[in-house]
Amino acid sequence: MHHTWMRYFTPGPVHHRLGLVCLGVGLQHGALPAVGPRTLGHHVAVVIGAGAGWCRTSDGRTHPVTAPALLWLVPGVPHHYGAGPGRGWDEAFVGFTGPAVAAYTELGCIEPDRPVVPLTDATGPRAAVARIARAARRGNPLLEIETSAGVHELLVALRRARADADDDPVLQALARDAFLPLSVAQHAARHGMTPAELRSAVRRGAGCGPKDYLLGIRLGRAKELLAATELPVAAVARRVGYDDPAYFSRLFTRRVGTAPVRFRARQSAAGPSRSA
Structure with missing residues (x-):
């Protein structure tokens, strides 16, 4: 058994000028079905808060995933992942795009070459996703602005939570x-x-x-x-x-x-x- 909640958005041209726009947010847990193989046209950060599973990359390798962890799904790159057998896992995802992606990548906050990134703690990233989810309520006149701000916050939280981001x-x-x-x-x-x-x-x-x-x-x-x-x-x-x-x-x-x-x-x- 698994539980899924998700919302998807279509920001307008003016919202894209904010630098990042949120295209979707979801909270899921349990014995979720595997995702893919598929290829997307935008970025998705998948935060695994509990449980374990696997991620298969375009080179055919299968990487073990143990929470807390981050799955980076990048545009144009095939991916295939899923929770392990049994109780499954707890995941939160945010899809996003925008011109600021290039700067965040250059600054090391987005790592397209690391499909699986160990995290020290998923609390900060999960809190950022939760704020995006709250902003996603239907009829919110500030939905695109609040969710855009939430993506910026999420990228910073993920960078801080990265397992190799301890005080250098x-x-x-x-x-x-x-x-x-x-x-x-x-x-x-x-x-x-x-x-x-x-x-x-x-x-x-x-x-x-x-x-x-x-x-x-x-x-x-x-x-x-x-x-x-x-x-x-x-x-x-x-x-x-x-x-x-x-x-x-x-x-x-x-x-x-x-x-x-x-x-x-x-x-x-x-x-x-x-x-x-």
Whole structure:
């Protein structure tokens, strides 16, 4: 015996401009029938919260699935999966598409090459799916907006719940040392790695290269210092790892879109009182 609840949606063109749109959501449990073989034209995240089963990929291999786990179903790729014999499993699924898929894939939140992804805990992803399901009530005038927001939330929750997403020691060390005036090669040497190895590790953990990872941390701190203190721009630059204030100002302007002094002036209009 099994139990199934599902809803499907057809978002309009304006909703697609939100970046992601939800095409369907479902909650199922029990001895569910196998799915496929089939091929879809959109992404589906299938969260297995309890139980076990299998997933057969397009190369003919069969992968065991043990909860908590995620099945990534990607457009144009055949898939075939099902719960194991006996009591079956507990699954929740969300179908989605949109232009933001490319960015989430580049950032490592969507992994088309990993059809089965172990999770540390399905609680966060299941809560995100439940919010999408609640928004899916018939007659909800905000259905497409709420379910779109829910897909964004689900992708973040899945990334956090991924079994290999525990605190990454390399990322932690880079964050700790972000304000030291070190090159990528020097950071790599401190970890006994080559620059290429460091780039691979950071991209795997953060979805970007070490330069962008460090720059995001540095500029975030620089903004805090500019908004909350009276420190000169040169002093702010030194505190976040740049000995050349002119270079820091050019970098800040290029990435933020405004010069440090202008950023400070805008923040000071309604910001809190500053202290050194």
